[in-house]
Amino acid sequence: MIKSCMRKILSTLSVVCLLGSTIVLPQNSFGAETQYFPVASSRVGPYSAMGTGYYGAQIDYMNYVNMTGGVNGVMLTWQECETEYNAVKTVECYQRLMQKDGQKIVVFDTLGTPGAYAVINRMAADNVVLAQYGYGRTDAADGRVWPWVFNAASHxxxxxxxxxxxxxxxxxxxxxxxxxxxxxxxxxxxxxxxxxxxxxxxxxxxxxxxxxxxxxxxxxxxxxxxxxxxxxxxxxxxxxxxxxxxxxxxxxxxxxxxxxxxxxxxxxxxxxxxxxxxxxxxxxxxxxxxNALPGTDFPLVKDIKDKVYGAGKGNLSDTSRVGTVYWNRGLGSAVMWVEAMRNAQKIHNKVGKAVTGAEFRDGYEALNMTDARLAEIGVKGMVAPFAISCANHEGAGKFAxxxxxxxxxxxxxxxxxxxxxxxIRQLIEDSAAKFAKENNITPKKCS
Amino acid sequence: MISELLFFMEVLVAGLLSGTMYSLVALGFVLIYKASSTFNFAQGAMVFFAVLSFVGLMEFGIPFFVAFIITVVLMIGVGLATERLVLRPLMNQSEDTLLMATIGLGFVLEGLAQAVWGVEVRRLDLGIKDSPIPWIADNLQLFISALDVTAGLVATAMIVGLTLLFKYTKIGLGLRSVADDAGAASSIGIPLKHIMLLVWSAAGVVALVAGMMWGARAGVQFALIDLALKALPVLIIGGFSSIPGAIIGGLLIGASEKILEVYIGPYFGGGIEGWAPYVLAIFFLLYRPEGLFGEKIIRRV
Structure with a gap:
């Protein structure tokens, strides 16, 4: 009797575990255009405090965007994969998250230098932006050698x-x-x-x-x-x-x-x-x-608390962590994704439509987060104002x-x-040029 | 010259004190190994599970000693569940099977602890200062904290207590006989299940104490699980089945890793204490595989 009960519990648990191993959150209503984002999170293990805050904020912001009409009507979808902050598992997650419902990823964020180094050489071939939010390979700030890699906000x-x-x-x-x-x-x-x-x-x-x-x-x-x-x-x-x-x-x-x-x-x-x-x-x-200041007084943070957490859709069970350093950093990164997507839609005449990796890259490179734009979004003061260009993928280069x-x-x-x-910029260019020479890369020409 | 000698002494003392902390973790392994000849890979997870539960209970406003007692009961419960759900169904299976089972158990405990108590790093304040004891710092120029001394005393007390238990009590005698030959022990009426339950519960309590000492120093966090990896060379050197071996092995590993890190590490770019103890352990495996205090295995061919 006990044995059969145990078997039932174990089989139920196995099914729950299998279903829970990848969490897909369909946010769009039927028929709406969607854009898919990968969330290579690290919620367990020694780096979990960082991962839960950072990736929790990314999901919270995507939920918020969907609740407020999407990106020009395009709803965001995402899929999560656990890396445990391990470079090998990051590569596995990169492959596993690559496609969903026939849609390919346009950006990848490892939240860790070892993971970034593990996938960095695939970006150009896969047409995926590697968004290193203040981490990762430093000389990738030279966009002429690393057109698909960015390390805004500041390396x-x-x-x-x-x-x-x-x-x-x-x-x-x-x-x-x-x-x-x-x-x-x-x-x-x-x-x-x-x-x-x-x-x-x-x-x-x-x-x-x-x-x-x-x-x-x-x-x-x-x-x-x-x-x-x-x-x-x-x-x-x-x-x-x-x-x-x-x-x-x-x-x-x-x-x-x-x-x-x-x-x-x-x-x-x-x-x-x-x-x-x-x-x-x-x-x-x-x-x-x-590179992203903590605080709950930023209008966007307040709005997410009201709308997302108010509706019981918040990603963090402990709401006191909303507005902390890691959460706000994750928010800063997700704001950049959405802004890059908005830019891509505009540049490529695709407003109201999903964008490809190459289009997203153009949108990322066109980021111009002035104080006025940051204020519109509701994060003025939380991050330093910055602009990205063809050659400079670092952004502000400033820290508080x-x-x-x-x-x-x-x-x-x-x-x-x-x-x-x-x-510092000269060091970046020297290092990137050395890498380009060693790997027979012809740096891109930026006018 | 004198200052260099004093510095060496300080490195040595720091290493010995760290070693006692490793010994505390290693003790839990020895207990299980003595009873079942199995290296319990779940011991690191048990340390994490125990101390996280303890801190989690205190966060609910439960007083220190009550939380300690509840956690002890909880760890006995873990021991009971392990015996019922893992060990009993696997009785008479090979040691390799048991080893795999402990790896699985470790993952279950890791996941369970994080699911129940969350993933945040917690602070554990035992009321023992981890800052230098002024008298020792002023007179001997050694920066030893009260927490270091407490850990050393706790480790010593546990080793003395467990040695006495094993040598001079009926339970200890039963345990030793189970370790020698479980089948023979069972045939003369030694209750194998009770012995296993007792040993796993004792290992759980040892895990709690070790977790409290480490948690007070480094915060209660997932990385405590990795302490199990530090206990492995301790056990290889001291012998898997020896309680005094756990402390001697711990002291040797603690002292040698600190000395090697400070004096040899810079030539290798530093950070060698992560692997240096394993080099030492490999030497022991080559020349004295049973460790310093382990039982020599003699088999007929």
Missing amino acids: YWSQIGVKLRWMAEMEGGIPNMKGKKIVHLHIDSAYGREPLPAMRKIATDWGFTLIEIAIAPPGLEQQSQWLQIRREKPDWVTFWGAGSGMNSTAMTNAARINFPRTKMMYVTFGGAEEDMVPAGDSAKGTYVVA LMQWDGKKFDKVKDWTEPNDPKF
């Missing part, structure tokens, strides 16, 4: 440039950086090492000593790294971690050796509420940079600076660019 080299600018300001100017010591404490991965080329060059120019210390993932043990930091006695630490465990552990370890948190600068993917709260008082004073006060982030500096953006 890692600009990010490290902004951090070093802040340090220089705190130290009384760039000349005072000479002889200073900066530790770059990073996860032992391509993502952790991504800012190093820019950092090394700036270190030589400014005359500070750069010490690179790696942490093996998942990074719950960082005592040896922090003992090295204690021995080196650096003036600043730039932290480039991934996953809330590694991020919060760094702050508790800093506290254990009495390293001031006001001398620590966190990466965008370590600078969220979910990274700070577990560290308790140890997190107080830590600086982070943001925040500090954790023990309970919330306080903005301490508005959108800031690196001290010498031209220098």
Whole structure:
């Protein structure tokens, strides 16, 4: 009796699991034109706090767009696939999500540098835009070499440039950086090492000593790294971690050796509420940079809360996470998708119709998010105004600076660019040109 | 020179203290292995499940000790369910089958914990400071926190307690006989099912304590599952079936990984403590496969 009951429960669970493994949310009414978007989410595993917020916001915004008439009448559909923030599974999801109901994807967002590197070389052949929202391969900012890859809003080299600018300001100017010591404490991965080329060059120019210390993932043990930091006695630490465990552990370890948190600068993917709260008082004073500011006062955020969550269609079960760093970042990315689609419809005379990957790419490259446009959408101030061009796929190249006060982030500096953006751009172009040469790519001509 | 020596001492002490934390996780593996000769791949998930449930209960406003007791009962329930639904149907199956079952169990617990309690990283405040003890920092120049000391004491207490249980009680005797030959033990009236239930429940409680120590330091989060991977070299070195071996193995792994990371790591670009313990474990597998305290297996050919 018990055995047969168990069998029934297990078979029911299996069916539920199979149905739940890909979540398709048909949002369109019968007959309406639709545009399909892939959601390669990471809702379980060590990076789940980031994934649930970011991808939750993307789904919330698509729901919101559908509830308010779609993109010029075109309803958005999507399909979700779980990557667990794993590069191999990201490739699997990329293939699995490629088509739905005969419609191909036009954009892909891995929310992770390892996943982005795993699919980046397929984009041109598949006619799919790789939208790296402030992560991924940095020299993809050169659109002449990487026409299908974008890293708006602002890449890692600009990010490290902004951090070093802040340090220089705190130290009384760039000349005072000479002889200073900066530790770059990073996860032992391509993502952790991504800012190093820019950092090394700036270190030589400014005359500070750069010490690179790696942490093996998942990074719950960082005592040896922090003992090295204690021995080196650096003036600043730039932290480039991934996953809330590694991020919060760094702050508790800093506290254990009495390293001031006001001398620590966190990466965008370590600078969220979910990274700070577990560290308790140890997190107080830590600086982070943001490419999308948290907050619930932005009109679009309020509207989503009212319309989507009010109708019980919100993606997050914990509504207090709406308006947090990761959620707002996901919202920023989804706003760009929709705006790119709107541009594509206009450029290709397809208003009221779905667009192809090539058309979407043109729309993405035509993004011009002025303050006025951001205000119309309802996110003015949440992201820096920016424009993308054929050659520049980075966008604003600006970050805002925040500090954790023990309970919330306080903005301490508005959108800031690196001290010498031209220098950063030159690094990008040199790196992209080197890649093009090594891979026999003829850079696109941008008039 | 003196400062370098002091620094080495600090690295060594930090490593030994980390080692006690690894030992706590390894203990749970040893308990299961002693009774069923199975490497319980679900132990990491049990650590995560236990401490996440504990913190989740406290979030409902349940006092610390009540939440602890409820979680202990819950872990006994997990042990009971595992025995009923997984182990009993697989009794007399090969060790490989049991191993696969524990992998499956791990995934179930991981998913269940996240489905019930959510995926956010939680803070666990045990009221024990993880900042340097001033007297030790001032006089010995060593940055040791109260949490380090507590973890060391807890690990020691658990090891002493479990060793006494195994050596000097009837339950321990029954357990050892089941580990030696389950069939023979059963034939002389040792209740195999009860022994299994007891061992899995004890492993659940050990998982809770280990999870609390790690959760207090690093936050209660999914990455705790990966601690199981850290316990593997500890067990290879200490011996899969030895309780003292778990602590010695933990101390050796903790100390060696820290020393290697600080002094050798920079030559490899850093971050070597992720794999260095496995290199050490491979040496042991080559020259002393039973580990330092494991039982030597002699078979007739």
